[in-house]
Amino acid sequence: MNLKLLTRNKNVIKGSVLFLVLFFGIYQAEKEFPTLVNLSIIVIVVILLLLSFLKKKSIVAFSNRVFFSIAMLISVFYYLSTLFYKLLDLNSSETFIYIVLVIFLIVAILIIIIFQIKLFALFSQPRIRGHFTFASFLIISTIILFTHNLYPTKKALINDISGLFTGEYIDFVHRKSPIYSSFEKLRKRSSNEELIKLLDHRSPSVRCYAFIGLISRDEIDVYQILSQNLHHSDRVTTQYYDIWGEQKVSDIMLEYGLSKLNETEISAIDSLIIWNKHDLAYSDDVFLRFEPISSYYNKIKEVALNNSSSYSIIALAKYNRESDKALIKAYLTKTTTRDQLIGLMAVRFFPSIGFMPIIKEMLDKEIQKKSGFDYLITRELYNTLVQYKNYESVEILNKIFETIPDTIKCEPATIKKSKRFTSSETIDEDTTSMEGYFQERHQDEVNFVFTEHTESMWLALKKYPDTIYTELLKKIESTAIDTVSLNAYLEMTN
Secondary structure, eight states: OOHHHHHHOHHHHHHHHHHHHHHHHHHHHHTTOHHHHHHHHHHHHHHHHHHTTSOOHHHHHHTOHHHHHHHHHHHHHHHHHHHHHHHTTSOHHHHHHHHHHHHHHHHHHHHHHHHHHHHHHHOOOHHHHHHHHHHHHHHHHHHHHHHHHHSOOHHHHHHHTSSOEEEEEETTTTEEOHHHHHHHHHHHHOOHHHHHHHTTOSSHHHHHHHHHHHHTSTTSOHHHHHHTTOOOOOEEEEEEETEEEEEEHHHHHHHHHGGGSOHHHHHHHHHHHHHHTOOOTHHHHHHHHOOOOGGGHHHHHHHHHTTSOTTHHHHHHTTOOGGGHHHHHHHHTOSSHHHHHHHHHHHHHSOOGGGHHHHHHHHHHHHHOSSOOOHHHHHHHHHHHTTSOSHHHHHHHHHHHHHHHHHSOOOOSOTTTOSSOOTTOOOOSSHHHHHHHHHHHHHHHHHHHHHHHHHHHHHHHHHSOOGGGHHHHHHHHTSSOOHHHHHHHHHHHO
């Protein structure tokens, strides 16, 4: 390389400095966005290659032999350094294949350099040599891009899994999730220590995948890892098949980890959640399953009073203490369906006679509804009522069963006031026809309400059987209810 030529040609010096700065920046960016960087390099090379064919002095100046030689050396150094850096990132099973690829790349570069030297001797026009240099650069970039995608670095794989959390399959066609595939590659290449370190990663999904990767290994103490990671309350967007949602990180860890624990370890996890007041969806299951222990009472009441978990009121009800009735009553009298359901479930475990008037009132409201039936509330009301197992509850159930048609009030037989009459329906204008029309519609309404309540009653009596309700059960079964479907529903929900 002639030093005088370098000093004379300002374009060469400027271009060399530009490329040094450019490739230093690319090298840094490649660590975070390898595929994007390599694609960008190829696009830039293709554009410059096309521009070099134009008959413009400025473009021809870019084709100077020294400039392209420097650019080629810098690019080769950059790519080779990243290749060998990546070799350190692979496990033993992948290293051999990757070494072959690197050797192939080095041989390709040497062949290109040899041909370039020969072409420099044959052609005096720098543009022709410049075209060849660009073409060589393009070939090398393509090879590197292929190897980058074939064996991405661990950092690239962590990047891939740092957004959405998915199961192994996604979409309604159950195709393999590319994110999960990246996780599987990362799991194979990472040691236990590396995965444990990722449990503190800033990305919620990376923490979830790191946990799943760890517990898949036999030598890992799943209880120890899970018990130390119950504090992750940040949320991550999830996709299982074609269902999207959002979950807390520790809830996902519990979902995958509990199946690998024995009953003693699960009980210990439940205790940790109660005592440390972890705000998780799983906490609801813990309080629902909770068996009252005298030493836990104060902690349970503290959680209930602080509203840390609504389901704690159910656990509190299991102690059957008169001092807690006010807390349970507060849930029964709230307006939201969720709170009322929690209150009713609490009464199921503490069927105090003091709650009976509230339950009767709630049942009356459900029977009188013309629309907006709340099936969850209706079924939970009957589940709660049959817990009393006394003659008062039998009397209430019998009265509902026998008098539903009489308790439902028909709306005035006026077309303008009717909420059920639509413009697509026609009836005669005479009074007789109008009355007949509304009687028919009212009967449909009665049948619907009767069926809903008798089915809910039957489900409750079958789910919580007691001899005191035997006669009522026989009466219900003498009607035309679909016991086959209801039995299937019971099996599914139990």
